[in-house]
Amino acid sequence: MAALLEMHNITKTFPGVKALDNVSLEVREGEIHAICGENGAGKSTLMKVLSGVYPVGTYDGQIVYDGQPARFSGIRDSEDRGIIIIHQELALVPLLTVAENIFLGNERASRGVIDWPETFRQTEALLAKVGLRETPGTKVDSLGVGKQQLVEIAKALSKNVRLLILDEPTAALSEGDSQALLDLLLELKSQGVTSIIISHKLNEVRRIADSVTVIRDGATISTIDARGGDLTEDRIVRDMVGRDMAHRYPDRDRRAGDTVFELKDWNVWHPEHADRQMIRDLSMTVRGGEVVGIAGLMGAGRTELAMSIFGRSYGRNISGQVLMHGKPVDVSTVDRAIKAGLAYVTEDRKSLGLILEETIRRNTVLANLDAVATRGVVEEGRETAVAEKYRDVLSIRTPSVFQKVMNLSGGNQQKVVLAKWLFTEPDLLILDEPTRGIDVGAKYEIYSIINDLSAAGKAVIMISSEMPELLGMCDRIHVMNEGRFVGELTAEEASQEAIMSLIVRE
Secondary structure (H helix, E strand, C coil): CCCEEHHHHHHEEEEEEEEEEEEEEEECCCCCCEEEEECCHHHHHHHHHHHHHCCCCEEEEEECCCCCCCCCCCHHHHHHHCEEEEECCCCCCCEEEHHHHHHHCCCCCCEEECHHHHHHHHHHHHHHHHHHCCCCCCCCCCCCHHHHHHHHHHHHCCCCCCCEEEECCCCCCCHHHHHHHHHHHHHHHHHHCEEEEEEECHHHHHHHCCCEEEECCEEEEEEHHHHHHHHHHHHHHHHHHHHCCCCCCCCCCCCCEEEEEEEEEEECCCCCCCCEEEEEEEEEEEECCCCCEEEECCCCHHHHHHHHHHCCCCCEEEEEEEEEECCEEECCHHHHHHHHEEEEEECCHHHCCCCCEEEHHHHHHHHHHHHHHHHCCEHHHHHHHHHHHHHCCCCCCCCCCCCEEEHHCHHHHHCCCCCHHHHHCCCEEEEECCCCCCCCCCCCCCHHHHHHHHHCCEEEEEECCCCHHHHHHHHHEEEEEEEEEEEHHHHCCCHHHHHHHHHHHH
C-alpha cells in the first residue's frame, strides 16, 4: 500500500517546552494507524500540526499528503483535502439539532437560503451510514456521549473525509458504545477511509490497528506493523514508558482494619422523573485499609450512588443511613459530607473536578479553604506551601504550582484532583473512574497512591469500567445492575467471567 501521509522531522516548540522533537510518521492508504504514548508525549500536538490547528510556520518539518507537500494555514485547508479531526472534547453545539450540527459551516443552501429538505435527506443518509436511528431534528443535548461521537463521524463523512483522525474516541464511552465505534471504523476502512486513532486502550488498539506508532517525550520511538505478529500490549507498554512493566498493578499488603464506612438501606430517586428509582435498598461496608470496587455496565447506577452519598449531589427523596466509625453522620450537603470525612473524586475531572483556568495552587486548596485562611482571608503563602507539598508527595510533573491546570497532562490533572481531596484528610475516598483517559504509566502512579492511602488506614471505594483494574486493585468487588447490588466477590473469587455472569443473570 502506498503512503497517504508522511510527516518528516516535525518539531514544535512552546515557550520553554519542546513538545515535538523530529517526529516522523507514515500512514498507508486504507489502514487504521494507532498512535500511542503517555499523556504529554506529544500525540495530540502532532495531530494538531497535521490538521492545521497549528498552522504552517509555527513548526519545523515537512508534511506530504497524497504525494504532494502540504502547507495548511488552518483547519479549513486540511478539511478541503479530506483530513478531518475529531477532538477528545467534542465540538458539537448541544442546543442545535443533529442536522444543524452536521452541516454547521457547511450548509446546504441556494442563494443564501438553507435547503432544509435536502439537509434532512442527506442527514438521514449519513446517520444510516454510522448506525444512528435518531431523526435529523433530534437535539444533540438529548443524546449520550456515544451517539454524539457518531454524529461527529457523520459530520466528517459529510465533508468527504479521506483521512479521519480520532483523539481518544472511546475514553468516555461504555463498553458497548466503544465496540460499536470500533466496528464503525472497521466498516469505514472497508469503504476506503484511512483513520488515525489516538488511544490509551491497548486492547482496542490491538483489535483494529494495522500499525502502531509509539511516541515518548515528543519523539518517535517505534512503528509496529500489526500484521507482523509483534503487536503485543507488553511491547507497546515498553516503548511507551521506556521500561518493562511486569506488573501493571503495584503489590500491596492487604490488611483490613475496623469498619470505617457503612451504608444502610440506601434509596435514591431520579431528580427529574419522580417515578424512576435509581438506587434500591443498597447496603455496604468498607473497612480501614480496604479497597472495595463497584463493577457494572454503563447505566447500572454506580456514579449516581457515589454522588448521592457525597452531599446528595444527585437524586431526590433519598433515604437510608450513612455511618462513619459506627456513628450516624449527616451527608445532606457537600460541606457536611466533607466534615464527616468523605471525599469524592468525580469521573469528569475537567467539568466537575477542576477549575481549568485556575492554578494548581488554587485547585489544591479549594475543598478546604479554612485550613489556609485566617479570619476568612486566604493566606497565599500557606496556600503555596500546601500545593508544593502535594506536588512533591504525588509527583505532579510541573515546573511551578502557579501553572494553570489546563496546561497539564491528563494524568497530572488527575493527581491535582487527588491532592484537592487528600488535603481534606478524608477517612473515606470515593474514586469514580480514577484512571479514565490517562496512560499506563500514569495509571501505575495513581494505583500506587491508592495503595499508600489504604496502607495509611483510609477506606477506599473504587468505581471503574475497566474490569482488569478492579481485579488488580480491590479486596472485594460489589457487582451492580439496575441500581442494585447483585453480588459480592472477594479478590480470590473475582474474575471478568464471574462479574459478567452476575450481571447477565439478572
